[in-house]
Amino acid sequence: MCGQNPYRRSLLQFTDEHSSRKTRAPFSLNLQKLYLSLCNNLSEQTTLLLYLLLQGNPHVASFIFSRSDIDLLVVPLLHHLHGSSQQPSSAHHVYMLLIVLLIFSQDDCFNKSIHELHLQKVEWYSERSLTNISVGSLMVIVLVRTIQANISHIQDKYLHTNCLAALANMSSHFNSLHLDAAQKIVTLFKQLAKKYHRMTQKTTPTTTPTSATPLSPDSEAVFRESADYSTEVGVVEEILVMILEIVNSCLAHRLATNPHLVYCLLYQREVFSPLHTSPPLMDLVRNILSVVEFFSKKLEESGPSPYSSPFVLETIIRCSATWPHHRLRVFPELKFRYVEEAQPEEFFVPYVWTLVHKNSPLYWQQFHVSSSPSSSSSTTPH
Incomplete structure (x- = not known):
């Protein structure tokens, strides 16, 4: 420049x-x-x-x-x-x-x-x-x-x-993530996962226009809307994949030092289960479900529910030392x-x-000012 x-x-x-x-x-x-x-x-x-x-x-x-x-x-x-x-x-x-x-x-x-x-x-x-x-x-x-x-x-x-x-x-x-930080990550994923589910369930036109098939203005508008909708679905899916990759990276490298993140994953476990069959997300989701299943089992072994928050956190901290890292599929470093x-x-x-x-004391003729x-x-x- x-x-x-x-x-x-x-x-x-x-x-x-x-x-x-x-x-x-x-x-x-x-x-x-x-x-x-x-x-x-x-x-x-x-x-x-x-x-x-x-x-x-x-x-x-x-x-x-x-x-x-x-x-x-x-x-x-x-x-x-x-x-x-x-x-x-x-x-x-x-x-x-x-x-x-x-x-x-x-x-x-x-x-x-x-x-x-x-x-x-x-x-x-x-x-x-x-x-x-x-x-x-x-x-x-x-x-x-x-x-x-x-x-x-x-x-x-x-x-x-x-x-x-x-x-x-x-x-x-990530090291000793604050509870609010862990909640922010998982809550963002939850919000987008719900949106993604609604969007992928919505019926959209399946026919594509061809040069041999003239379209009315109304039909053209429908296809434009369909294309925009597909783009929006792709953007949401891209964000979900990135969030899952971020969580997976933390779990693969720093699970033992981030009990609050594991706690939030346990608390919001129902968010991940519906996505384990979605092709773009399933490998990443399965890693998280593996972590959730391991610590859920450890909680069950610790005594009957309901469990208090301090008890869950203490169990996560105690059992992190025995977490079998080989259960996680390894992804390329981000x-x-x-x-x-x-x-x-x-x-x-x-x-x-x-x-x-904006900051100059000089007078500017507004109709000569244009910047974007x-x-x-x-x-x-x-």
């Missing part, structure tokens, strides 16, 4: 003024101060700057990824995402926030460390009180909430694809990477000018 722009080139090449390495950088900065400034002054504009530096400046990216206090940056990112995800006017800011989080999730050390950093309380989270929660669990909650808001209101495939990609990258590192489009300026140039217009940035990236599995 604008490869010959000297200002952009300088931003991608500057180094830390405290670095002992000799480079021919255009200038140097105190990266410690830059990092803290980004943490304390996160906005739509600084999110764009952060994206540019993470994506293009290896010196800054390496410095940020090496931070032991990465929560100082991630929590404000999540705060902004939480506040913007239900506002269509903030869609482009949401894109950038998700891209930054996706870039972070590509790093295994990041995925591990965010579950080791804990917050006493999340003041800005509005749905309920979140206390003693890891940054990793908070990230899961906010990403799943963003998916739910997108499906309900905005319905932008780009948004949920990037949310799911970040969750997938994190999934094999790895997604952010890939910038070949012509990202189609998104960034109008978006930057939108911010200039669209998403400029893709998520690629590796």
